Amino acid sequence: MAELPSLLAAHARLAILSLSVALLMALPAGVLAHRRPALGRVLVTAAGVVQTVPGLALLALMVPLLAALALPSIGLLPAFLGLTLYGVLPALQNTVAGLGSVDDAYREAARGVGMSERQMLLRVELPLALPVIVAGVRTAAVWTVGMATLSTPIGAPSLGNLIFAGLQTRDLGDVLLGCLGSAALALLLDGLIRGLEVGARTRRPGLVRGASLGLGAFVLAAFLPLLGGPERAALRIGAKTFTEQYVLAELLVAEAEAAGADAEVVSSLGSTVVFDALASGELDVYVDYSGTLWATLMERELGGATRAEVLAGVRAWLRETHGIEVLAALGFENAYAFAVRRETAAAGVRTLADLAARSPRLRVGADYELFRREEWRAVAEGYGFAFAERRSMDPALLYEALARGDVDTIGAFGTDGRLDAFDLVVLEDPRALLPPYDALVLGRAGLSDAFPAVAARLRALAGTIDAPAMRAMNASVDAAGEPPRDVARAWLAERSPRAASAP
Amino acid sequence: MSAPAIRLRGVTKRYGERAVVRDLDLDVAPGELVVLLGASGSGKTTLLKTINRLVPPDAGRIELAGEDVSALPSSALRRRIGYVFQKVGLFPHLSVAENVGITPRLLGWEPARVAARVARLLRAMGLPEDVADRFPAALSGGQQQRVGVARALAAEPEVVLFDEPFGALDPVTRDRLQALVEGLRGTFAGVFVTHDVPEALRLGDRIAVLHEGRIVQLGPPEELVRAPAHAQVAALFEAPARQAEAFARLRSGDG
Numbered sequence: 041m042a043e044l045p046s047l048l049a050a051h052a053r054l055a056i057l058s059l060s061v062a063l064l065m066a067l068p069a070g071v072l073a074h075r076r077p078a079l080g081r082v083l084v085t086a087a088g089v090v091q092t093v094p095g096l097a098l099l100a101l102m103v104p105l106l107a108a109l110a111l112p113s114i115g116l117l118p119a120f121l122g123l124t125l126y127g128v129l130p131a132l133q134n135t136v137a138g139l140g141s142v143d144d145a146y147r148e149a150a151r152g153v154g155m156s157e158r159q160m161l162l163r164v165e166l167p168l169a170l171p172v173i174v175a176g177v178r179t180a181a182v183w184t185v186g187m188a189t190l191s192t193p194i195g196a197p198s199l200g201n202l203i204f205a206g207l208q209t210r211d212l213g214d215v216l217l218g219c220l221g222s223a224a225l226a227l228l229l230d231g232l233i234r235g236l237e238v239g240a241r242t243r244r245p246g247l248v249r250g251a252s253l254g255l256g257a258f259v260l261a262a263f264l265p266l267l268g269g270p271e272r273a274a275l276r277i278g279a280k281t282f283t284e285q286y287v288l289a290e291l292l293v294a295e296a297e298a299a300g301a302d303a304e305v306v307s308s309l310g311s312t313v314v315f316d317a318l319a320s321g322e323l324d325v326y327v328d329y330s331g332t333l334w335a336t337l338m339e340r341e342l343g344g345a346t347r348a349e350v351l352a353g354v355r356a357w358l359r360e361t362h363g364i365e366v367l368a369a370l371g372f373e374n375a376y377a378f379a380v381r382r383e384t385a386a387a388g389v390r391t392l393a394d395l396a397a398r399s400p401r402l403r404v405g406a407d408y409e410l411f412r413r414e415e416w417r418a419v420a421e422g423y424g425f426a427f428a429e430r431r432s433m434d435p436a437l438l439y440e441a442l443a444r445g446d447v448d449t450i451g452a453f454g455t456d457g458r459l460d461a462f463d464l465v466v467l468e469d470p471r472a473l474l475p476p477y478d479a480l481v482l483g484r485a486g487l488s489d490a491f492p493a494v495a496a497r498l499r500a501l502a503g504t505i506d507a508p509a510m511r512a513m514n515a516s517v518d519a520a521g522e523p524p525r526d527v528a529r530a531w532l533a534e535r536s537p538r539a540a541s542a543p
Numbered sequence: 544m545s546a547p548a549i550r551l552r553g554v555t556k557r558y559g560e561r562a563v564v565r566d567l568d569l570d571v572a573p574g575e576l577v578v579l580l581g582a583s584g585s586g587k588t589t590l591l592k593t594i595n596r597l598v599p600p601d602a603g604r605i606e607l608a609g610e611d612v613s614a615l616p617s618s619a620l621r622r623r624i625g626y627v628f629q630k631v632g633l634f635p636h637l638s639v640a641e642n643v644g645i646t647p648r649l650l651g652w653e654p655a656r657v658a659a660r661v662a663r664l665l666r667a668m669g670l671p672e673d674v675a676d677r678f679p680a681a682l683s684g685g686q687q688q689r690v691g692v693a694r695a696l697a698a699e700p701e702v703v704l705f706d707e708p709f710g711a712l713d714p715v716t717r718d719r720l721q722a723l724v725e726g727l728r729g730t731f732a733g734v735f736v737t738h739d740v741p742e743a744l745r746l747g748d749r750i751a752v753l754h755e756g757r758i759v760q761l762g763p764p765e766e767l768v769r770a771p772a773h774a775q776v777a778a779l780f781e782a783p784a785r786q787a788e789a790f791a792r793l794r795s796g797d798g
Contacts (some may be wrong), residue, residue: 145630145632146632146635148597148632149628149632149634151617151618151621152595152597152621152628152632153621153622153649153694154622154645154698156618159618168634168635168636
């Protein structure tokens, strides 16, 4: 709630910047496209192709693209670029259509009274095309504001922060707040642009002045917070898009602050985005899991390696390839695990081998990632899975879907508080095909030199959180609805007497 | 003797293989109004548009007051020539006063001079004062074309071109606008395109009858009526003559 004003402003800033640049590109391109139809078809097609890329994917694609160009790859820049590209099409298309709709009789009249081609464009063609062009601008404005919520996973704060985090932590109030905020911004911007156009067209100076003042105030309100000084804290701590990550990020912030550093959470990042950001130094710290790094980034064979071997391998690989330090293994694993309802377990499904035997009659659900990950391939081939149906869904919905019977088994996270809350049973992996998933605090290259006190404090977290503790913290958020920040600080407060007494 | 206001020599315009205007000569004296009369497709509108280069000619020479204008930029040329459009062509997003004042503003006149000129013209066109701030859509067809004539005259051109300006108006309105043009006679050299024979007879100091891109006869109205030099010319006058006779019979009660 407290962050609503700053998220609104950040959201509006992002939308205003992207929309402005999109229009600066689209309007001249539209004029050019109208003048030279062959080129116009190329431009409109290109903008149309961009539009066919789903919004979230377009924004996410900017991350590796910028990283390859050695530019800041998370945060404002990729979000700005993605949104800008997205906003071009409606404005471009409507500029072309608007100019095309101008009756040639007016062009002949414009030439006949002695206008040059440029004067004709500015004084006749554009004014006559204005209503159609403005309709495109308004569409672009509404799309851009709406899509700006998707910039959260690539590290640009927006109202999406409320939506993504709210979905994960089952805080529907936050989700609603994010949606309503975004809708209100979109309607406001749309209304102001429309007011400006109607005022200009019908020559109502009062309306033009009102709409201009409104737009000015909108921009001012969005950018004014920047004058308050740099928003960026000294340390940026990343979190992926699930509850445990929010809790741990808050915990790390609290520890960094205790070590005297100013720190902030950059939350709801995509899982490869967050690693790339750490590798490029845009994030300072986040928590990842040994098995994820082992399977996804190192592309190592699954099965056979012990927990210690995986941990050692990951530690060495991170240091050698990215200079990243494993500051601490927190002490628990959050493994991918397959869970079933208690009655399924009672019917004799205890292991992944049992599950495979019955899989042709069963439906499996998982988050967006699992079916594409090495871990899935390993267990599916290793045990011979042949499920009747696979369903990908948001992790926030997964446990409930299993409990309700929408699916028969899910790819779950071993420390998720909802396993207990919904009375679910985790299946054994007798062939140890799923790798160990030690939760590791990762620090960017050079962190311990720049912030020795913080690094020392985070190293001291090694082995302090066991699986039941983590599961309890997750449940406090998911089931009891407590904010991750409070849960993290409560845990630290409870621990501190012991920590203080430690040598 | 002073040079003609407009002199065309060997003007030719082709669309593909088809020549619409063929090697055509025409002189218009200062203050004279020449009507281009002919059936649809005779080339009269194309010829008119070659004069201000709305249609660039493929060959030939165009002089205004003895000056070869081929080197002038099109926009500069057109600012010297008034033009009354067939489809009126008033800009719907500009007020009446702004429409009339366009060419003077393009020429860089002082705003006060433009305003005075616009007010005088609207009065001269018989338009009520309050039309100045209205938009063209709020005017009747006849009022719109009065504004169109005012716009053509705004920059005090020596040459004014009329492209079938009254074709879409009802007979009464048309009569009034013809009277308006008659009243302006002598203040500019004009070329007036029409296919309406009575209109040509009423307004033309001379009439040029066009057929297949050539002038088949050029002379004062009475000469054309009395001594048509070409079958096309005679054919043009037959229908209106029959109508006039029928009208006269009805009026005298001999019918």
